[in-house]
Amino acid sequence: MLYIGVDLGTSAVKLLLMDEAGKIHNIVSKEYDLSFPHPGWSEQAPEDWYAQSVAGIIELTKECDKAQVAGISFGGQMHGLVVLDENDQVIRPAILWNDGRTTKETDYLNNVIGKDKLSEYTANIAFAGFTAPKILWMKENEPENFARIKKIMLPKDYLAYRLSGVHCTDYSDASGMLLLDVKNKCWSKEMMDICGVSEEQLPKLFESYEVVGALKPELAETLGLSKDVKVIAGAGDNAAAAVGTGTVGDGRCNISLGTSGTIFISSKSFGVDENNALHSFDHADGYYHLMGCMLSAASCNKWWMDDILKTKEYAKEQEGIAKLGENHVYYLPYLMGERSPHNDPAAKATFIGMTMDTTREEMTQAVLEGVAFGLRDSLEVARSLGIKIERTKICGGGAKSPLWKKIIANVMNLKVDVIESEEGPGYGGAILAAVGCGEYESVEAAAEKLVKVIDTVEPEPELVAKYEARYQQFKKIYPTVKDLFKELA
DSSP: OEEEEEEEOSSEEEEEEEETTSOEEEEEEEEOOOBOSSTTOOEEOHHHHHHHHHHHHHHHTTTSOGGGEEEEEEEEOOSOBEEEOTTSOBOSOEEOTTOOTTHHHHHIIIIIIIHHHHHHHHSSOOOTTSHHHHHHHHHHHOHHHHHTOSEEEOHHHHHHHHHHSOOEEEHHHHGGGTOEETTTTEEOHHHHHHHTOOGGGSOEEEOTTSEEEEOOHHHHHHHTOOTTOEEEOOEEHHHHHHHHTTOOSSSOEEEEESSSEEEEEEESSOOOOTTOOSEEEEOTTSSEEEEEEESOSHHHHHIIIIIISOOOOHHHHHTTOOOTTOOOOEEEOOBTBBOTTTOBTTOOOEEEOOOTTOOHHHHHHHHHHHHHHHHHHHHHHHHHTTOOOOEEEEESGGGGOHHHHHHHHHHHTOEEEEESOOOTHHHHHHHHHHHHTTSSSSHHHHHHHHOOEEEEEOOOHHHHHHHHHHHHHHHHHHHHHHHHHHHHO
């Protein structure tokens, strides 16, 4: 049988066709616009996601035996606010994960309601990108639109709704709304009251591998697929990527170098760090995970290459970088503010340490190292909880760089396992579809069978020691300048 994984990203939807043995038969990508109506705002039209996904599925399946397509599932950009009216029409453009308009609402939740209360209700504190602050912003700034809300959804769930007619979400994605009681896997009554919404306005909760419905008959006809094709709930992009890299069960780790960057640690037991520096979320395998999230990771390198150096020759720019662990230039990777572990929307990207003899290569190296150091900040929080990690999988566009993988391995002092398929959320979505259709008895069993490690980047003791000294300097920079960022904001 064949399974479709839909990776609903920020710049494009990427669709993947996989068979029961994990072989990828086709990949299609369809781009859509991203809107910045005000500085710090970030929005998209949900209809664009749907239109491009439908076009993508038609293209994805045109060469295959369509009767073999059994299920569709998702990995989607998290936290985005999608609101529907009583006719299930989109009320306003979706407010995305990287939107920074909710500083006031985030401060209210953390400082007036209180971080202790939020952690008690949801296992997390408020971050500017989360969904609940966006709901409060809409309530305050767009009261007429707020009054029309019949359903609140997340981006991938809007796709699932358009495909199946079911208002649904999964526990992993819902964990990032600040409306879910993560430990007990139910909507938090206290958070609903704080945000002024009812349980009827929220979607039905599913495990990521559970079937929510089947393709609507008229859509099945349009796609040329059977109306018996199952729609499986899917997961937030990071949880889906973790499934796609085999980061399931207990004590596994995955680093994602996508637009944003994450360090993701799976666990069979629920846990929260003392300062809520890491997100404590439900996982797509039915258990839990801790996650540190940087808002800018591979996007830092893209910005540096595309906008500053004006080149698309990413690999060529890295060729001259030879002296790892000896760079005196540092880069704070906070182009969009920062989430983990600093929770500071006002933070800015910064180069420091340049002199008259600083080279282009050293600047490029500093960008790659800055992202690695930023991810290590979150790893240190996990280590403070007694979590022992010795190796990690890696995925995302940045993982295509051998140099960046080497930097990650030595900055983190972790063995970095490279897997056969680096398709992350899309592959994870396809695996969830296969589990939902009964191909495998569990997410763990599927990942064990389908995810294959093809290479390991080993840390080098001498280089680890050099990077240890550099990291100790790096972590002093943000505390030194954070008050200045607030003045600049």
